[in-house]
Amino acid sequence: MKINKSSLNLAIYILAIIFLGFSVFRIFSTPTEKSTASTAALFESTINNPEGKPQSLKQFQNKIIVLNFWATWCEPCREEMPELSNFYTNNQSKNLVVVGIAIDEEKAVKSYLKKTKVSYPIFVDEDKGVTLSKNLGNHDGILPYTVIISSQGIIQKTIPGRIHQDQLDAILKPLLQPSKSL
Amino acid sequence: MFSRMFNFSKKITILLSLFFISLFINGAIGNESLFIKDKNDFLQPDAAFQLTINKNTQSIEAAFLIAKDYYLYRDKLKVEFDRIPQKQILLPVAEIKTDTHFGKTEIYHGTLNVSIPFDKNHPPKEISISYQGCSQKGLCYSPIKKEFKFDNIQSINSNAFSSTSEVDTMQFLLQSQHIGLILLGFFIGGLLLSLTPCVLPMIPILSSIIFASHKRSSQQTRLKDFFLSLSYVGGVAFTYTLLGIFAGLSGNLITTSIQSPMLMGVLGVIFILLALSMFDLYALKLPHFIENFIATSILRVEGGKYLNVFIIGTISSLVLSPCIAPPLAGAIIYINQSRDFILGGLALFTLSIGMSMPLILIGIFSDQVLPKRGYWMILVKEFIGFMLIAMGLFIMSPLxxxxxxxIAYSILLLSxxxxxxxxxxxxxxxxxxxxxxxxxxxxxxxxxxxxxxxxxxxxxxxxxxxxTTKSNHVSVLPFKQIQSLDDLSRELNQRDSKMVMLDFYADWCVSCKEYEKLTFSNTKIKEHLAAYTLLQVDVTQNKAEHKALLKHFNLYGPPAILFFDKQHNEERTFRIVGYKNASQMLEHLKTLEHENQ
Structure with missing residues (x-):
């Protein structure tokens, strides 16, 4: 077999460099790439409010977002809502927003909100809600599911299951501080 | 010349090990979520609610096994036969739970057996079950919908798959029905390998083990020979299975970025490089000192005892002659892609069993039965080389x-x-x-x-x-072209009560062309689709907004057709991914319209 050895060697070196480059690239790029990509889809979405009017989620871009997926039939979700509601009222002035997306029927959410006061905006869509939460890492469809997104649109933390006040405070403290000093 | 050849082999070996190291590094990064998942103390939905379906002559029996501290809601349990909701569901008496908001709700703990009768003369072909449940530990699960198809299958366990749409069902088919085929493929691959000079180095090892045990005890039986070779093969299979499991676990790199053309190119080239070694252009080897070390340790282990023989088997499969490495590497890349460690383990297990067939035969008949060695073995080896080239071409084919x-395949066949x-x-x-x-x-x-x-x-x-122009293709249907999610939401926000069909198209997508030529051109289909708002995205150029659209719907690329109902919500279960001919498409549209009346 006669093959030009030096050109083959060159090809091998180039390939080796590509491999190394690719893996190094992945090591450094994976985390950020993952999180901005998935919130990009979030901000592109429109979703109905409980009155059935479609709203764009773009309005929340550039804010610190506590995104909470819930349902009326989910007891732990309802348990944490007053705490989230309180949290929102206390921090509303700090470029922070709590957003509730109900994976539920419009009717159920409407009647629930009549009885229970929630200070933060709520949206409803059973199918879209499932897709959105899946896109944000909720592969098992856990409820409640809370995603904390920085004002740069980067996912800071995802919390499956019931969230507690002290947990929220701990995660959001570093995010809220810089805006205070400004 | 020889030393240069050797240098060359070394370089390729280094290169390939670099590649595998980066594969595993990447796998480790990608699997972060796997480790995080373990930390949480909640179960996966399919583990929390294990569903088994049985079909009797007159009813469907659904049995739920609900994990401890988990429960299902009675009123959320819904069953559809062939997409028609069933009212007559026989449910046992439920427990009453007092809910702070809804008051008394009915729930099930432990086991739940549901019986859904059907008309004997019209047994359902497809059934879907939706259910919702929570854990007492403070979390719930989004509504779960499972679809089952009954053709000849009488009983299905949901753990094998979870399906919410046709796409998922397809993946399930890939996973379970084809698993036999995949494994058969690996077994045949192993058999082919056993006919190459690759397995030859194992034969003297095994023969000497058996010979050694003959020496020690006088009452040596055929049976014992057989068991000895079996435990040797067991050792070999053990190593391979571990390799397969590891490859499956670390697989993430390829699946997450299989879309990237660069990776396709690189993988394709790797396969072709591997193939070259089958033609003895270079040899893929472990470094010499490792090889020597293992070889000497094999000699030190005492033969004749089953456990020892097993250990020799595990070790000697690592030092096998150079030519087993390329096909093995190919198999590992394949498994890596599947990301399924059970499949990975099984696949390499069957491969090693196929490969060890001659060893087992030696155990039974000593080595007289083996086919005579000869040049034909080299033919088989080089045939595997051709197969590897074909696989490389296959991986690169989208490029x-x-x-x-x-054309490339035919040239390969010709050569x-x-x-x-x-x-x-x-x-x-x-x-x-x-x-x-x-x-x-x-x-x-x-x-x-x-x-x-x-x-x-x-x-x-x-x-x-x-x-005429390639980028602005003209469809047989009056599609309105859209570009981005904004376009789409503008279209969907229009207050008409027309259903919407959204088609993803690309110039390079062969099925899309077939849709145009064979399906959309059908007059009956045209009639049906006249009532729809027809939208099309041409993702040939794959701009950022196209990617965002695909990502939004969790699609990998065309062909894909999505439907939206009159309220303009997506009918997730009616998604089409892949090709449907005119009559299949017509059937699909009819069921969709039936449901939306």
Missing amino acids: FPENMDQ FSIYLFMANRRFKYSVLSWVHAIAFATLMGAILLFGVTLQKIKVLDNENISN
Whole structure:
């Protein structure tokens, strides 16, 4: 077999460099790439409010977002809502927003909100809600599911299951501080 | 010359090990979520609610096994037969739970057996079950919908798959029904390997073990020989299975970025490089000192005892002759892609069993039964080389211009047949009619494939001429072209009560062209679709907004057709991914319309 050895060697070196480059690239790029990509889809979405009017989620871009997926039939979700509601009222002035997306029927959410006061905006869509939460890492469809997104649109933390006040405070403290000093 | 050759092999070996190291590094990064998942103390939905379906003559029996501290809601349990909701569901008496908001709600703990009767004369072909549940530990699960298809299958366990749409069902098919085929493929691959000189180094090892045990005890039986070789093979299989599991676990790199053309190119080249080693252009080897170390440790382990023989088996599979490495690496890349460690383990297990067949035969009959060694073994080895090249081409095929991949295949076939014709001369064989026969057959195959491809190119060319410009393709249907999610939401926000069909198209997508040519052009389909708002995204250029659209719907790319109901919500279960011919499409539209009346 006669093959030009030096050109083959060159090809091998180039390939080796590509491999190394690719893996190094992945090591450094994976985390950020993952999180901005998935919130990009979030901000592109429109979703109905409980009155059935479609709203764009773009309005929340550039804010610190506590995104909470819930349902009326989910007891732990309802348990944490007053705490989230309180949290929102206390921090509303700090470029922070709590957003509730109900994976539920419009009717159920409407009647629930009549009885229970929630200070933060709520949206409803059973199918879209499932897709959105899946896109944000909720592969098992856990409820409640809370995603904390920085004002740069980067996912800071995802919390499956019931969230507690002290947990929220701990995660959001570093995010809220810089805006205070400004 | 020889030393340069050796240098060359070393370089390739280093290169390939670099590649595998980066594969595993990447796998580790990608699997972060796997480890995080373990930390949480909640179960996966399918583990929390294990559903088994049985079909009797007059009813469907659904049995839920609900994990401790988990429960299901009675009123959320819904069953559909062939997409028609069933009212008559026989449910046992539920427990009452006092809910702070809803008051008394009915729930189930432990086990739940549901019976849904059907008309004996019209047994359902498809059933879907939706359910919702929570854990007492403070979390719930989004509504879960499972679909089951009954053709000949009588009983299905949901753990094997979770399906919410046709797409998922397809993946399930890939996972379970084809698993037998995949494993069969690996077994045959192993058998082929056993016919190469690759497995030869194992035979003297095993023979010497058996011989050694003959020496020690006088009452040596055939049975004992057999068990000895079995435990040796067990050792080999053990190592391979571990390799397979590891490959499956670390697989993430390829699946997450299989879309990236660079990776496809690199992988394709890797396969071809691996193939070259099958033609003895270079040898893929472990470094010498490792090889020596293992070889000497094999000698030190005492033969004759089953456990020892097992250990020798595990070790000696690592030092196998150079030529087993390329196909093995190929298999590992394949498994890596599947990301399924159970499949990975099983696949490499069957591969190693296939490969060890001669070893087992030695155990039974000693080595007289084995086919005679000869040049034909090299033929088999180089045949595997051709297979690896074909796999490399397959991986790279999306990169080729349209139909070029088939041309490449036919060229490969052609060169294989030329190779076979020459083989007889090369090995100074007296006439080997079967080699000639195969050579002739592949030649015919190559010509046939080439001809068919040329024909196809001609057809597509004609089409291109009629469409004049390539990037602005004109469809047979009055599609409105959209570009981005904003466009889409603008369209969907229009207050008409028309259903919407959204088609993802690309110039390079062959099925999309078939849709145009064969499905959309059908007059009946045109009639049906007249009532729809027809939207199309041409993702040929794959701009950022196209990617965002695909990502939004969790799609990998065209062909994909999505439907939206009159309220303009997506009918997730009616998604089509892949090709449907006119009559299948018509059927699909009819059920969709039936549901939306």
